[in-house]
Structures are given as structure tokens and as C-alpha cells.
Amino acid sequence: RKEVEQDPGPFNVPEGATVAFNCTYSNSASQSFFWYRQDCRKEPKLLMSVYSSGNEDGRFTAQLNRASQYISLLIRDSKLSDSATYLCVVNIGFPGNQFYFGTGTSLTVIP
Amino acid sequence: ETGVTQSPTHLIKTRGQQVTLRCSSQSGHNTVSWYQQALGQGPQFIFQYYREEENGRGNFPPRFSGLQFPNYSSELNVNALELDDSALYLCASSLYGTAIYEQYFGPGTRLTVT
Numbered sequence: 233r234k235e236v237e238q239d240p241g242p243f244n245v246p247e248g249a250t251v252a253f254n255c256t257y258s259n260s261a262s263q264s265f266f267w268y269r270q271d272c273r274k275e276p277k278l279l280m281s282v283y284s285s286g287n288e289d290g291r292f293t294a295q296l297n298r299a300s301q302y303i304s305l306l307i308r309d310s311k312l313s314d315s316a317t318y319l320c321v322v323n324i325g326f327p328g329n330q331f332y333f334g335t336g337t338s339l340t341v342i343p
Numbered sequence: 344e345t346g347v348t349q350s351p352t353h354l355i356k357t358r359g360q361q362v363t364l365r366c367s368s369q370s371g372h373n374t375v376s377w378y379q380q381a382l383g384q385g386p387q388f389i390f391q392y393y394r395e396e397e398n399g400r401g402n403f404p405p406r407f408s409g410l411q412f413p414n415y416s417s418e419l420n421v422n423a424l425e426l427d428d429s430a431l432y433l434c435a436s437s438l439y440g441t442a443i444y445e446q447y448f449g450p451g452t453r454l455t456v457t
Contacts, residue, residue, distance in 0.1 A: 275450050329439075330391075
């Protein structure tokens with residue numbers, strides 16, 4: 233069973249649309265959660281950390297549901313520049329510090 | 344830019360050889376993690392170094408080893424290279440001890456094993 237499951241997509245949406253990604257994790261001891269974006273053949277870049285109470289950064293909103301063990305990312309008013317692969321990440325602190333990435337969800341925003 | 348640097352950018356090796364990849368962490372960070380990313384996959388956690396010791400390890404065989412130096416830079420060593428080791432190798436630096444463990448990635452080293 234994978235530690236992190238993510239719908240690979242692809243998601244193709246028109247400019248201005250709202251799109252949501254979900255990610256489920258299997259280890260209830262997971263302690264930190266993140267969303268990264270990765271452009272083609274580039275390194276992942278931190279988009280936002282996911283706080284227990286949920287958090288928002290401009291057009292981006294992240295939510296954490298510990299009871300159901302999933303995290304979500306909502307992108308409002310999609311821009312062409314949002315086209316990328318979105319990766320969810322889970323940190324488990326014991327035993328040893330470990331990080332698990334999802335396989336990524338591909339988003340293409342269409343003019 | 345994150346301030347995390349990696350060298351070399353690209354590398355071609357032959358099966359059975361050994362390779363060393365290098366990473367310099369972002370100023371103020373004390374922890375380095377290494378990842379392997381195959382084409383079309385998410386990064387796979389190899390291990391993390393903190394205070395010059397391995398602080399966590401993913402599901403990789405012992406031929407993947409590492410070092411961290413007093414200046415927090417790090418090396419990833421891979422012995423007895425296999426064709427499946429061809430991938431993008433990423434390092435990420437972070438500050439251990441913070442509540443939220445944010446990592447910042449370098450540009451990666453693309454390794455091809457022939």
C-alpha cells in the first residue's frame with residue numbers, strides 16, 4: 233500500500249476555472265503536509281504548507297482532514313501559468329524522519 | 344532561487360561504476376535530504392542527514408550512502424550502478440527543529456546509467 237495516493241490526472245481546465253486536487257495518506261502518525269508544484273524537467277518548488285486549520289495564499293487554498301487522512305488543494309481563477317504538476321507530500325517523524333511524495337497531478341490550463 | 348546548489352548537472356556512467364553527487368544547502372539550513380525521481384514519478388525519499396548523521400531513510404539498498412559535512416553540505420554516493428538508477432537526483436535543504444518541515448530543492452543532477 234502506498235503511503236501517499238494522488239490522482240495523476242491529467243486535469244485540463246479553461247482559464248478562470250476552479251480546480252481541486254486531493255491526496256490521501258495511509259499513516260495516521262503523519263505530522264506535516266505540503267503541496268509542491270513541479271514544472272517540466274525542473275525541481276519541485278514549495279507551493280504551501282498545509283496547516284490543521286486550513287490555509288489560504290491568494291488563489292490557493294489547502295485543507296487537511298486528519299480524520300479521513302486526506303489533504304486537498306483548491307486553485308481558483310486558474311491562470312495559464314498554473315499549468316504544472318502538483319505534488320502532495322507527507323512527513324512522518326518516526327522512526328527516523330521520512331518524506332513521501334505522491335506521484336503528482338498534472339494540470340493544464342487552456343486559454 | 345532557493346540557494347540550494349547541486350553538482351554536476353548531468354552525468355553519464357556505466358553499469359557497475361560508482362558515482363558521487365554533491366549538494367550545498369541553503370544558508371541557515373542544517374538538514375539535507377536526497378531524493379530519486381524517475382520519469383513520470385514523484386520523488387522517492389532516499390535519506391536525510393542532520394548533524395552529519397543519517398536521520399531517516401527510505402526504501403533504498405545500502406549501496407546508496409551519504410555524508411554530511413560540518414558546513415551542512417552533503418554527498419550522495421551510489422555504488423554498483425544499475426540501469427534502473429537512471430533518474431533525476433534531487434537534494435533538499437531544511438531547518439530541523441521547526442514545527443513545519445519545509446524543504447527547498449536544488450535543480451537536481453540527471454544521472455544516466457548505460
